[in-house]
Amino acid sequence: MNPETTPLDKTRFDLQIIASWIEPGSRVLDLGCGHGDLLLMLKRHKQINGTGIELSEEKVGRCIERGLTVLQGDFSEEILDYPDHRFDCVVLSQTLQQVMNPKELIPELLRIGKRVIVSFPNFGHWQVRLQVLLTGQAPVTGQLPYEWYDTPNIRVISIKDFKQFLRMTGIKPVKEVAINSHHHDENGHIIKYLINLRATYGIMMLERSA
Amino acid sequence: MQQIKRLMEKASDKKNSTAPLRVKKQYFTFAEPPNEMILDSGARLGPITLAYETLGRLNADKSNAVVILHACSGDSHVAGYYGDDDPRPGWWENMVGPGKPVDTNRYFVICSNILGSCMGSTGPSSINPKTGRPYGFDFPMVTIRDMVRAQKHLIDHLGITRIMSMLGGSVGGMQVLRWCTDYPEMVVSAIPLATTTRHSAQAIAFDEVARQAIMADPDWQGGNYYDGPGPRHGLAVARMIGHITYLSDESMRNKFGRRLQNRSSLSFDFAGDFQVESYLRYQGAKFVERFDANSLLYITKASDYFDLEGDDGSALLDERLTAIRFMVISFSSDWLYPTYQSRALVSKLKKNGCDVSFCEIDAQWGHDAFLLPNKQLDSIISSFLNRIDHESRNNTAR
Numbered sequence: 001m002n003p004e005t006t007p008l009d010k011t012r013f014d015l016q017i018i019a020s021w022i023e024p025g026s027r028v029l030d031l032g033c034g035h036g037d038l039l040l041m042l043k044r045h046k047q048i049n050g051t052g053i054e055l056s057e058e059k060v061g062r063c064i065e066r067g068l069t070v071l072q073g074d075f076s077e078e079i080l081d082y083p084d085h086r087f088d089c090v091v092l093s094q095t096l097q098q099v100m101n102p103k104e105l106i107p108e109l110l111r112i113g114k115r116v117i118v119s120f121p122n123f124g125h126w127q128v129r130l131q132v133l134l135t136g137q138a139p140v141t142g143q144l145p146y147e148w149y150d151t152p153n154i155r156v157i158s159i160k161d162f163k164q165f166l167r168m169t170g171i172k173p174v175k176e177v178a179i180n181s182h183h184h185d186e187n188g189h190i191i192k193y194l195i196n197l198r199a200t201y202g203i204m205m206l207e208r209s210a
Numbered sequence: 211m212q213q214i215k216r217l218m219e220k221a222s223d224k225k226n227s228t229a230p231l232r233v234k235k236q237y238f239t240f241a242e243p244p245n246e247m248i249l250d251s252g253a254r255l256g257p258i259t260l261a262y263e264t265l266g267r268l269n270a271d272k273s274n275a276v277v278i279l280h281a282c283s284g285d286s287h288v289a290g291y292y293g294d295d296d297p298r299p300g301w302w303e304n305m306v307g308p309g310k311p312v313d314t315n316r317y318f319v320i321c322s323n324i325l326g327s328c329m330g331s332t333g334p335s336s337i338n339p340k341t342g343r344p345y346g347f348d349f350p351m352v353t354i355r356d357m358v359r360a361q362k363h364l365i366d367h368l369g370i371t372r373i374m375s376m377l378g379g380s381v382g383g384m385q386v387l388r389w390c391t392d393y394p395e396m397v398v399s400a401i402p403l404a405t406t407t408r409h410s411a412q413a414i415a416f417d418e419v420a421r422q423a424i425m426a427d428p429d430w431q432g433g434n435y436y437d438g439p440g441p442r443h444g445l446a447v448a449r450m451i452g453h454i455t456y457l458s459d460e461s462m463r464n465k466f467g468r469r470l471q472n473r474s475s476l477s478f479d480f481a482g483d484f485q486v487e488s489y490l491r492y493q494g495a496k497f498v499e500r501f502d503a504n505s506l507l508y509i510t511k512a513s514d515y516f517d518l519e520g521d522d523g524s525a526l527l528d529e530r531l532t533a534i535r536f537m538v539i540s541f542s543s544d545w546l547y548p549t550y551q552s553r554a555l556v557s558k559l560k561k562n563g564c565d566v567s568f569c570e571i572d573a574q575w576g577h578d579a580f581l582l583p584n585k586q587l588d589s590i591i592s593s594f595l596n597r598i599d600h601e602s603r604n605n606t607a608r
Contacts, residue, residue, distance in 0.1 A: 067597040
């Protein structure tokens with residue numbers, strides 16, 4: 001699938017939502033940008049000025065092949081160099097659960113970006129809860145497809161946890177959506193009720209308090 | 211008739227694609243007295259000749275120029291052949307040429323020999339017009355900035371005001387960065403490869419050992435050796451030292467290990483037992499045939515002096531640099547200019563608000579890796595140039 005030619009409604013559902021929150025022509029930093037799918041899609045549909053940060057040399061090479069600006073490195077360190085307000089929007093898409101120091105990271109992201117969009121798999125989803133309850137084993141689901149020994153996910157977060165974290169750190173979410181979709185599916189829907197139980201992903205937009 | 215013409219065109223196309231690329235060394239002389247070029251040291255130098263070669267064609271709006279800056283002992287012969295009997299192509303044949311990553315069907319490539327060298331440009335082995343004899347140690351000290359200053363004269367002479375991309379590795383990368391800091395309005399994009407913003411103590415140390423090897427050779431004669439044999443032994447040793455810094459522990463282990471050269475047991479004398487010894491001796495001897503010892507002294511000194519992080523603040527923190535798009539590349543096993551030095555460069559450019567990409571290519575070949583065939587490097591350079599080319603077109607269209 002080529003994110004440059006794919007229509008917006010045929011891209012991953014969570015990315016569709018992120019794209020809808022990003023203003024055309026804005027400066028976007030994508031942390032853990034992988035092969036650059038999101039940046040390429042935003043470049044095409046929103047004419048953004050994008051930068052990605054990615055650890056893997058192979059993925060960085062692919063991003064460059066696709067004409068993107070990308071830095072190879074660990075984003076927790078790479079972001080420290082940027083001046084204040086360098087970006088209009090910083091995206092942390094499905095990577096929060098792999099971050100070593102979220103408590104330091106998120107305020108730092110709000111320093112370099114006016115807005116921060118965070119999306120993460122919801123560990124509070126009923127399937128996860130049920131698996132733990134019934135099997136007594138670490139859960140493996142479509143959103144959390146790893147075994148305990150090979151998972152890159154070092155943080156267990158639910159939507160409820162993250163909102164509590166925001167209250168504790170004094171950061172206000174200006175937009176939030178909980179969705180139910182499969183990992184790579186373009187179809188999905190927004191969950192309005194019992195979100196911590198029913199949503200597979202949480203997506204929030206954070207802003208600096210003035 | 212039309213058909214015949216088309217067939218003939220097709221045939222000649224075919225011929226072009228297989229025929230070796232022909233290039234010609236050209237010369238540009240400027241700074242004739244009394245308008246000598248003033249160097250960083252304050253000395254005046256002139257006339258100055260730069261040897262250069264061009265490949266491909268400059269387009270109508272002069273927007274497709276790619277300038278390649280060579281490393282320490284390189285020359286203007288970046289790619290192609292001088293003639294039918296030329297046994298070897300230029301030094302970056304795998305990177306530059308028709309259909310290559312730096313595609314001469316699309317870009318106009320310029321490569322000039324650096325000031326202070328001995329491969330056609332003015333340097334210590336050139337004739338001093340005041341004495342009619344080679345300059346020797348009367349040649350003034352030149353810096354990387356002086357080299358770039360001289361290149362600027364050449365680019366002006368060629369009528370080019372905007373350079374689509376500046377590309378160079380090692381000491382060539384230093385020139386790329388100097389171009390960016392000194393003539394930012396002329397540089398659209400820059401690809402500093404396997405380079406640094408300043409020499410580390412370790413890099414200076416190796417250069418100094420190389421210089422001492424030359425200067426300790428009795429045939430060096432205080433730099434005025436052009437009537438005699440010259441410091442052949444010292445220069446060979448200097449090159450051997452240089453070569454060690456271009457390799458890596460891993461590549462030497464794989465290439466030579468402890469294998470013996472043309473023998474099955476140790477010789478118990480100093481004739482040379484190991485393959486690595488034989489390799490270094492060969493490289494040293496080969497270098498003596500083509501390079502001037504004084505040039506090596508001057509160029510290594512220039513690279514030791516190079517420092518973009520001087521006492522009066524970093525030259526890279528300059529808002530005029532923000533319009534330049536950068537692609538910084540390092541190699542994992544390069545211990546002469548390790549990745550942390552490229553990262554320091556990237557960090558400065560980020561603080562500056564530049565559009566900068568960075569990739570550390572995993573390669574075992576040490577510093578030399580930037581010159582060796584590498585698919586990842588090829589892909590990065592061709593894609594980046596392609597992107598810059600497209601962005602420039604879109605900008606002019608707008």
